[in-house]
Amino acid sequence: MTDETPWLTRDQLRAWMKLVAVMELLPAALDQQLQRDADLTHFDYMVIAMLSETESRTLRMSALASATNASLPRLSHVVSRLEKRGLVSRCPSTDDRRATDVRLTDAGYATIVDAAPDHVRTARRVVIDALTEEQVGQLDGIAAALLTRLDPERRFAALTYPRDDDDTAICEARLTGTATD
Numbered sequence: 001m002t003d004e005t006p007w008l009t010r011d012q013l014r015a016w017m018k019l020v021a022v023m024e025l026l027p028a029a030l031d032q033q034l035q036r037d038a039d040l041t042h043f044d045y046m047v048i049a050m051l052s053e054t055e056s057r058t059l060r061m062s063a064l065a066s067a068t069n070a071s072l073p074r075l076s077h078v079v080s081r082l083e084k085r086g087l088v089s090r091c092p093s094t095d096d097r098r099a100t101d102v103r104l105t106d107a108g109y110a111t112i113v114d115a116a117p118d119h120v121r122t123a124r125r126v127v128i129d130a131l132t133e134e135q136v137g138q139l140d141g142i143a144a145a146l147l148t149r150l151d152p153e154r155r156f157a158a159l160t161y162p163r164d165d166d167d168t169a170i171c172e173a174r175l176t177g178t179a180t181d
Helices: 010-038 042-052 061-068 072-084 106-126 133-150 165-176
Strands: 058-060 088-092 100-104
Touching (some): 010 042, 010 106, 042 058, 042 072, 042 088, 042 106, 058 061, 061 072, 072 088, 100 106
Antiparallel strands (some): 088 100
């Protein structure tokens, strides 16, 4: 039996190991800052940040899962935890009683407003400021190529975020679950 495994070249292995290290170290760095400064995990932050970006501060659970790149079970667990802290509330959707909406409370909004500046400073310090403008563009292209493979059905919103001005209404409809496409 011959080994048909397409082993990585030395250069590919070098790049792969660096990516693996980033995947391990970056979440810890983001979580550490947010837990220290705002008593939030990075995923908690993403949930309330995505809610804060809609006009009504409300999203359908499925749309919030898409916006945060999460499964519904994981999101449900985190929303329960945030609900106990008074940062979000759940209610039946006004458009579809079978669906559940998650609404950012005033306390949740105040939390994201307070947490965002330090979080952005951390993102800049550990990622963005380490790169040239050209490398930021390359990172965007590399991440898009990987996401196309990882999410071929485009279930998650990362490939279309942030929304361009022309796309705001379309993306808002997708996020709120009212799109007809």
